[in-house]
Amino acid sequence: MKVQNQSKYLRISNIMLLLLIGIALLPYLLDLEQGSSYLLNREIIPSIWCVFLVIMFFFIPRVHAASRLSKRETIYMEAVICAVILIAVRILTGSILGELGSSPYDLSPAGILGNLFYVLPVMAAREVIRSYVLGTYCNVHNLKFFIFITVLMTASALNYSKLMMVSDLKEISIFFAQEAGPILCQNIMLSYLALYGGPIAAILYAGVLELFHWVSPILSALNWLAEGAVGILVPIGFILFLIEKYEEPQHGKKSLKEQRGGLIGWSATALFSIGLLWFIAGVFPIxxxxxxxxxxxxxxxxxxxxxxxxxxxxxxxxxxxxxxxxxxxxxxxxxxxxxxxxxxxxxxxxxxxxxxxxxxxxxxxxxxxxxxxxxxxxxxxxxxxxxxxxxxxxxxxxxxxxx
Missing domain, CATH: 2.10.109.10 (Umud Fragment, subunit A)
Structure with missing residues (x-):
């Protein structure tokens, strides 16, 4: 019976992944005119995700988060705090660099509601799918599938219209710093939150960031070098914190040497990535x-x-x-x-x-x-x-x- 239930959850997870990929590709496959594309992206797709969330809540059997935390309120609060810290670092960096500006979005009540309807259902559905799939496939420690789902979520969130405009090495670096790098690091963070705290933890983190972005009258407009540094290094710091706090109780105590090796490896990778971007951009003399x-x-x-x-x-x-x-x-x-x-x-x-x-x-x-x-x-x-x-x-x- 247990095997049958597991097979059922795997089928549901696979259907969810196909739905996610299909809807992410829909605007590119249809190649609509501007007006039709606006209708699809801002009304039809959010409506589809709203229906999906209702079906998930009322009709689909639930799975537990892959980790079995006894008290999830703590990780919920940590998700909110991490999001607030990232916002504060962006604003502080923008203030120091003189790169703060007024929001370009409609901040009237109707405009805010319209924008939130555009982003929140998509965000919530993505995190529900992420958590469900990780809970199904990673009920034992499955690093390969964790990496797969994180890369898939990253790929489905990239702006391929911008990617198609890339033409040389410097533009590749700019795209990575502004788009791919921060999106990848954010998705690693969200995957760990979903792994340890379920969909609510991931939704809280992503939701706070989205709410601030679409509601705040003041936003940072960082240059691509600063955007890459903040968007990559700050989430990596959060990821290291989550791993240090929750990975050890779930998968056994690691030696001090292993812990230090992991921290040094993550930090060195992040610093190397930022340094490489700055090198290509001409920050250094060579x-x-x-x-x-x-x-x-x-x-x-x-x-x-x-x-x-x-x-x-x-x-x-x-x-x-x-x-x-x-x-x-x-x-x-x-x-x-x-x-x-x-x-x-x-x-x-x-x-x-x-x-x-x-x-x-x-x-x-x-x-x-x-x-x-x-x-x-x-x-x-x-x-x-x-x-x-x-x-x-x-x-x-x-x-x-x-x-």
């Missing part, structure tokens, strides 16, 4: 760039990544000599070529004549100091190929390059 043409062969090939020392001062520009390889901006593209001649107008203004090693002629336009982005430090072969595949050769304008 910045990477993917080369897209063969004008500098055999020194640099398409798909190679060049590491550049950024040119931030006049002294750095004046230290350049003929033979140095520089990267400079020309219209919408960046070109990495060698300096063949430095021209001085007699009053201290420099310009640079450049040429690709594989080109037959010098570049037709002189390079001005303000256009220089950096000096070549090192070439890392081939690791930029994924960026070229994403960008595609059709996006590269080489009409003004001489060969």
């Amino acid at each position: 910045v990477p760039s993917v080369v897209v043409t063969g004008s500098m062969e055999p020194l640099i090939y398409p798909g190679d990544v060049v590491l550049l020392q950024q040119m931030r001062t006049e002294e750095q520009v004046r230290s350049l000599v003929a033979g140095d390889v520089i990267q400079f901006q020309r219209d919408e593209i960046r070109i990495t070529h060698r300096i063949v001649e430095i021209l001085d107008d007699g009053i201290g203004n420099l310009t640079f004549r450049t040429k690709g090693d594989n080109n037959s002629t010098v570049d037709s336009q002189l390079v001005h100091p303000n256009d220089i982005k950096g000096e070549l430090v090192r070439v890392i072969p081939k690791i930029g190929y994924p960026s070229l595949l994403i960008k595609g050769s059709g996006h590269i304008d080489t009409s003004d390059m001489e060969f």
Whole structure:
């Protein structure tokens, strides 16, 4: 009998996952006009989820959270506190950086109700599904399925319209910092809350964040670097807290060495991710760039990544000599070529004549100091190929390059 019940719960969980995936894909599959898309996203889909929640509450057999906490009020309160802390960190960071602004949303009573109807049923249904599925599949410690459901929830929440507009390495980093990274970390947090406290804990955490976002007259408008740091590091801190508090009683006491190893691993991964984003964005003196043409062969090939020392001062520009390889901006593209001649107008203004090693002629336009982005430090072969595949050769304008 127990096996039959377990099989029934597994079927229900699988149906829920298919429903979640189907509704998440619906706007992309239908490819509706703007007015019809608005109706689908803001009225039809929330209504579907409202019906789903009613069916879940009255007709579907319930499952317990995978962990058997005797008192869940504590984790409920912790979920609310964590959400409030994340909001406070965003507002404080926005205040420090001068990146606070007025809410762009309709804050009239009708507008607030309309916006909440748009987001709350979807959010609640997602967390009910997450908790039900984890309770079914993770009634024993099942890390692989925990990861699977977290990745699936993350994938269903991404904005694929923005993802399709990504065209180079820096835009990939911006998308990860603003969208994918924070959404992934939030879903890891929600999965742990659902695992330990059931749907209510996850709904409380996500609900507080959504309520503030749609009701507050003041919101943070953080740049993508700050958004990535806050949206990734703060939830990871919450996750470490939950693991430390609830994982040990559920799955046995770990050695001090194992606990420290886990904490160090999570922290190192988070710091490495943020550091990598900042490195790609040019926060540090050395910045990477993917080369897209063969004008500098055999020194640099398409798909190679060049590491550049950024040119931030006049002294750095004046230290350049003929033979140095520089990267400079020309219209919408960046070109990495060698300096063949430095021209001085007699009053201290420099310009640079450049040429690709594989080109037959010098570049037709002189390079001005303000256009220089950096000096070549090192070439890392081939690791930029994924960026070229994403960008595609059709996006590269080489009409003004001489060969």
